[in-house]
Amino acid sequence: MRSAAPEAPSVLLLALPGDESEEIFADLSRRRDLCLIRVANAAAANRTIEEMPVALVVACPEVPASAIDSVLEHLRRARPGTPVLAVRSRRAQEPPAWAGAGVAVLRMPLLAGVLSRSIDVVLGMKRRSPSSR
Amino acid sequence: MGAHARPPTGKPCLLVAPDRAPDAREALARAGLSTRAVQDERLAMEAIEAAEALAAVYVPHDLGAPAIAAIVAAAGQRPGDAPVVVLGASGTVQEAVDAMQLGAADYVAPPYAPEELVRRLPAGSPRARSPRPTAHPAGLIGVVGTSPAMRRLSDAIEKIARYKSNVLLLGESGTGKEIIARALHERGPRRHHLFVPVNCATLGREILENELFGHERGAFTGANERKKGLFELADGGTFFLDEIAEMDVSTQAKLLRVLERSEFRRVGGTAKVKVDLSIIAATNRDLEGAIAAGRFREDLYYRLKVVTLVVPPLRERREDIPALVEAFVADFNRRTGGRVTGVAPAALELLRAHDWPGNVRELRNAVEGACVLAPGEVVRAEDFELLRGKATSGRRGLAGRARRDGAGRAPSPRPSPPAAAGGDADVVAIPIGCTLEEAERRVVLASLRHHRTRARTARALGIGLRTLYTKLAAWGPDGEGAESA
Numbered sequence: 001m002r003s004a005a006p007e008a009p010s011v012l013l014l015a016l017p018g019d020e021s022e023e024i025f026a027d028l029s030r031r032r033d034l035c036l037i038r039v040a041n042a043a044a045a046n047r048t049i050e051e052m053p054v055a056l057v058v059a060c061p062e063v064p065a066s067a068i069d070s071v072l073e074h075l076r077r078a079r080p081g082t083p084v085l086a087v088r089s090r091r092a093q094e095p096p097a098w099a100g101a102g103v104a105v106l107r108m109p110l111l112a113g114v115l116s117r118s119i120d121v122v123l124g125m126k127r128r129s130p131s132s133r
Numbered sequence: 134m135g136a137h138a139r140p141p142t143g144k145p146c147l148l149v150a151p152d153r154a155p156d157a158r159e160a161l162a163r164a165g166l167s168t169r170a171v172q173d174e175r176l177a178m179e180a181i182e183a184a185e186a187l188a189a190v191y192v193p194h195d196l197g198a199p200a201i202a203a204i205v206a207a208a209g210q211r212p213g214d215a216p217v218v219v220l221g222a223s224g225t226v227q228e229a230v231d232a233m234q235l236g237a238a239d240y241v242a243p244p245y246a247p248e249e250l251v252r253r254l255p256a257g258s259p260r261a262r263s264p265r266p267t268a269h270p271a272g273l274i275g276v277v278g279t280s281p282a283m284r285r286l287s288d289a290i291e292k293i294a295r296y297k298s299n300v301l302l303l304g305e306s307g308t309g310k311e312i313i314a315r316a317l318h319e320r321g322p323r324r325h326h327l328f329v330p331v332n333c334a335t336l337g338r339e340i341l342e343n344e345l346f347g348h349e350r351g352a353f354t355g356a357n358e359r360k361k362g363l364f365e366l367a368d369g370g371t372f373f374l375d376e377i378a379e380m381d382v383s384t385q386a387k388l389l390r391v392l393e394r395s396e397f398r399r400v401g402g403t404a405k406v407k408v409d410l411s412i413i414a415a416t417n418r419d420l421e422g423a424i425a426a427g428r429f430r431e432d433l434y435y436r437l438k439v440v441t442l443v444v445p446p447l448r449e450r451r452e453d454i455p456a457l458v459e460a461f462v463a464d465f466n467r468r469t470g471g472r473v474t475g476v477a478p479a480a481l482e483l484l485r486a487h488d489w490p491g492n493v494r495e496l497r498n499a500v501e502g503a504c505v506l507a508p509g510e511v512v513r514a515e516d517f518e519l520l521r522g523k524a525t526s527g528r529r530g531l532a533g534r535a536r537r538d539g540a541g542r543a544p545s546p547r548p549s550p551p552a553a554a555g556g557d558a559d560v561v562a563i564p565i566g567c568t569l570e571e572a573e574r575r576v577v578l579a580s581l582r583h584h585r586t587r588a589r590t591a592r593a594l595g596i597g598l599r600t601l602y603t604k605l606a607a608w609g610p611d612g613e614g615a616e617s618a
Contacts, residue, residue, distance in 0.1 A: 023322070083226050090395065104230040109409050111236060112295040112322040118233040121240045122226050 008035040009123055010052050014045045014071065015060035024060060024087060027116040034119065042067035046074040049082075056122060057084045058115070061108055065095055072101050083122050087115070144188035145169055147215075149177040149204065153193035154220045157245045161191070164247035174200035178207040187215035189238075191250070194222045198235055205236035206440050209292045220245060236296060276309075276316050277460050278453030282445040286313070293440055294320035299392060301437040302415035304444030307494030310415040311375060313444055318371040323411055326370030329363050334379035342384055343400055352401020364397060364408050371411045377437070378418035378429060385430045388412075392436045412437070447489040447496060454485050457493060461500040462512070473504045473512060480514040490585040574608055577601070 011034050015021035028036060037052065039045045048054065049071070057075070059068050068086055075082045084103045087110065088094065094105055106118060145167040151158045152172070161168045166188070171177050174196060181190065181204070190208050192201055201219060208215040216238030221228050224242035232240040241249050276287055293300060294317045302310040311330055318328040333341060347362030364372065374380070380388070391397050392412060396405045414437050423429035447454070458481065462473050476484075480503070489495050503516040561579040563572045577594065584590040591601040 026322075085230065099227070102226065104226040106230055106234055109297050111234070111297050114233050114236075117238065118230045121229040121233060125224075125226060125229060125242055 008033050009055035010035040012048055012054045012057045013038040014063050016040055016062050021060045027113055042070040045071050049074050049078050059086045061087050061089050144186040146188050147180055147190045149192045150196050153195045157220050160245040160247045160250055164251045174203055177204050181207045190215055190217045191220055193220045201235045277457050280450035280452045282450045289442055290316050297322055297411050298440050299412045301441045305446045305492055306417045307492035308444040309493045310444050314373040314413040323371050327367045328371045329367040330373040332375045334376040338381040338384055346397050346399050348400035349402040368408045374414045377414040378416040378423050385433050389433045447492045451485045455481055458500055461497050465501050465504045472510055474510045476512045480512055483514045
């Protein structure tokens with residue numbers, strides 16, 4: 001976890017180690033207004049969700065849909081309404097249930113700054129509407 | 134303005150398709166923002182281009198992804214910041230994220246509260262708060278100049294480089310399109326990957342396709358091994374296709390597939406190869422004319438032209454010539470160990486007055502040549518004249534142009550013929566009674582003035598280059614100078 005401003009919302013990054021996720025998160029790494037927590041698998045993500053007030057979950061493209069399903073299930077019980085941003089490859093098929101479970105999909109390739117701005121708007125919306133539409 | 138947030142910036146906002154977001158117009162008015170409304174994306178793009186300043190562009194999500202992307206691209210090419218804010222319809226997280234993926238700076242969910250709309254203005258918007266490179270655009274590698282034209286271009290490069298988008302570069306030959314392409318790559322998210330330049334005019338269709346797409350073993354005689362193409366090798370990076378107008382139409386179809394689906398097949402292969410590339414294409418040709426003539430695919434053109442940058446010719450940014458000369462002299466010294474310290478003011482004046490039909494490339498060659506010829510540490514006007522073989526002529530070459538172009542300077546020593554006096558270089562006046570030889574001389578010299586180089590002039594006249602040289606030599610400096618003075 002990286003140091004951030006005291007009031008910074010916690011963003012849980014679910015990503016396997018590797019260059020691809022490094023590049024995806026490059027935009028975020030300079031931000032001090034977010035508390036970034038990076039985990040490599042669903043089990044670690046679920047433990048973090050239990051222990052910390054996670055405001056948003058971001059999943060990298062290489063994370064299997066089943067792992068995201070596991071996190072969604074855990075969020076539903078532990079922190080309902082927490083939005084999830086799933087970064088997926090251009091042609092990946094997502095489970096239909098995701099749309100109703102607060103998952104928004106970002107397609108690769110990501111333009112510079114898109115993930116950062118997406119987090120801004122999603123957190124802004126969440127602050128306005130805690131139920132996360 | 135009411136009690137909403139901070140005062141407006143003074144710049145007007147643009148609201149696109151207000152009928153699709155009727156509440157937004159009222160909310161913007163209640164926020165005290167000066168707002169101009171336009172009905173569709175075409176009018177929006179015109180308004181964005183024409184406006185001197187814009188605080189923000191508000192676009193309803195219902196307008197559709199292609200229209201939003203086009204508006205974002207148009208706003209991104211403005212010299213000033215004009216963030217595009219998408220006005221949501223359903224207010225879902227997915228809708229907001231889709232807007233960001235289209236390049237919007239921000240998103241407002243319905244209902245549109247005035248304070249939310251004001252919060253999106255540049256000084257307070259998340260986009261403006263996001264960390265950004267602080268280097269001045271003038272620091273772009275290889276991009277030299279502080280003229281208004283170059284500052285606009287540098288600003289556009291700064292904005293466009295943030296995105297992994299495809300770019301079309303237009304500009305005359307020698308204006309430095311490849312340098313701009315490299316600057317886009319080096320400032321962008323792909324800078325850690327390869328920049329691969331390919332000139333489409335230098336390779337035949339089959340060789341070009343083989344180079345771009347590679348081939349499978351046995352695809353043709355001599356294909357003993359599978360060969361990866363340049364697209365594959367450049368995966369993750371930026372591909373620069375120079376002189377795209379010269380690409381064969383069948384190759385254009387394959388390039389279109391790469392642009393649309395990020396995939397292709399190697400020559401002789403059936404398997405699809407996926408790549409993640411940004412394509413920068415460049416040309417000095419009229420692509421719309423090429424489309425009309427059936428030499429260029431319209432769908433490829435529209436795919437490429439989403440973000441278009443026009444690189445200005447050197448004659449439209451003469452104030453950059455001293456800085457360019459300084460850069461070229463420094464480069465000459467670095468490469469050759471030369472000790473040239475500068476260029477004399479008279480020489481700079483000479484260079485500023487020249488039209489530079491070959492643009493920056495021509496200037497670079499002229500400076501390098503003059504550096505070689507200069508007897509001392511300072512390059513003189515005569516050194517540039519020597520390059521043209523016109524050291525003593527006052528009416529031709531660079532010096533001649535300097536005097537002709539400079540307002541109020543040395544008048545023409547002889548009355549100009551009607552073609553020159555009229556200022557219409559495309560018309561040649563042949564007086565009744567003129568000899569055939571004199572008519573020929575006038576046509577040839579007017580063509581030379583129009584086409585600027587002897588090679589192009591010879592081609593245009595349908596004569597050999599040697600024939601042209603022979604004629605010019607026969608007429609001598611006075612004969613040629615009489616026409617051009």
